[in-house]
Amino acid sequence: MTDVVLEVKNLVKHFPITSRGVLLKKQVGVVHAVDGLSFSVNRGETFGLVGESGCGKTSTARAILYLDPPTSGEIYFDGQDIGKIFTSKDKKQILGLRRKMQYVFQNPYASLDPRMTVADIIMEPLVIHGHVPREKWHDRLYELLRLVGLEDYHAERYPHEFSGGQRQRICIARALAVEPEFIIADEPVASLDVSVRAQILNLLQQLQRKFNITYLYISHDLSTVRHICHRVAVMYLGKFVEIAETDDLFESPLHPYTQALLSSIPIPDPDAKVSRIMLPGEVPSPVNPPAGCRFNPRCIFDKKHTCVHDEPELIDVGGGHFVACPGA
Numbered sequence: 283m284t285d286v287v288l289e290v291k292n293l294v295k296h297f298p299i300t301s302r303g304v305l306l307k308k309q310v311g312v313v314h315a316v317d318g319l320s321f322s323v324n325r326g327e328t329f330g331l332v333g334e335s336g337c338g339k340t341s342t343a344r345a346i347l348y349l350d351p352p353t354s355g356e357i358y359f360d361g362q363d364i365g366k367i368f369t370s371k372d373k374k375q376i377l378g379l380r381r382k383m384q385y386v387f388q389n390p391y392a393s394l395d396p397r398m399t400v401a402d403i404i405m406e407p408l409v410i411h412g413h414v415p416r417e418k419w420h421d422r423l424y425e426l427l428r429l430v431g432l433e434d435y436h437a438e439r440y441p442h443e444f445s446g447g448q449r450q451r452i453c454i455a456r457a458l459a460v461e462p463e464f465i466i467a468d469e470p471v472a473s474l475d476v477s478v479r480a481q482i483l484n485l486l487q488q489l490q491r492k493f494n495i496t497y498l499y500i501s502h503d504l505s506t507v508r509h510i511c512h513r514v515a516v517m518y519l520g521k522f523v524e525i526a527e528t529d530d531l532f533e534s535p536l537h538p539y540t541q542a543l544l545s546s547i548p549i550p551d552p553d554a555k556v557s558r559i560m561l562p563g564e565v566p567s568p569v570n571p572p573a574g575c576r577f578n579p580r581c582i583f584d585k586k587h588t589c590v591h592d593e594p595e596l597i598d599v600g601g602g603h604f605v606a607c608p609g610a
């Protein structure tokens with residue numbers, strides 16, 4: 283897997299904070315949601331993005347797809363500059379790119395129109411993109427339903443008539459309707475029971491093998507990340523602190539934040555000795571992130587001068603394992 287399908291360079295996404303006013307509003311600060319991320323995703327792989335709530339995972343995903351345009355940075359998909367395409371206002375080019383890049387949202391019920399039947403939901407992309415002849419829409423509809431494990435008669439039902447797992451299958455079918463190369467799966471199993479989670483994850487893997495789909499998989503559930511991802515990036519307060527192949531990261535975590543995250547994974551053995559790493563303090567505000575390493579106020583390592591004053595860069599320690607910590 284050396285064919286890079288997505289390349290992100292110095293991605294920044296800030297949200298302005300404005301003062302309240304009757305007529306005029308003044309910007310008084312910004313939320314540093316994403317601050318200078320750079321990474322690439324190879325064709326056919328699943329790249330995991332993990333971190334606690336509020337660290338910028340979803341902001342990263344939405345910026346990549348220009349659902350929330352980034353503040354700065356470059357994003358390339360199949361060698362094409364996404365920013366230039368989305369700002370060109372060329373509808374044909376934009377639709378062509380949208381076909382290749384799809385999004386499966388965290389809450390399947392919120393992302394489905396309750397007034398539309400499943401047939402209307404899945405066929406809507408066919409209407410918009412026009413890549414399938416009209417006379418074949420229903421054939422494609424039933425093909426997609428069966429592909430994600432649903433029955434033909436489900437086409438005439440509404441979203442509220444389905445379970446959470448079935449609704450997520452509908453969302454996946456809608457994403458597959460345009461035959462995408464790349465799918466962002468944003469916490470796709472977070473709201474589902476454990477048994478249903480396994481079914482959805484296995485479905486995603488089956489689809490990947492069948493269609494060579496590339497995933498950006500976002501989650502805070504580390505057990506599902508280890509199951510499905512080839513490589514993982516750990517995110518803290520808008521920055522990457524560690525990137526490595528999945529097995530390498532789970533077996534030899536180097537950054538103190540990664541070590542703390544992995545120590546929190548539940549072990550299904552009441553007799554097992556568990557060594558939890560309890561981090562001191564709270565996550566700093568993204569409005570006013572700390573100087574130097576953003577993790578330094580909570581770090582359990584012996585702090586160095588550079589940690590407090592200089593922002594550490596991701597350093598390759600071998601085997602494609604990158605870590606942003608001078609003490610690792």
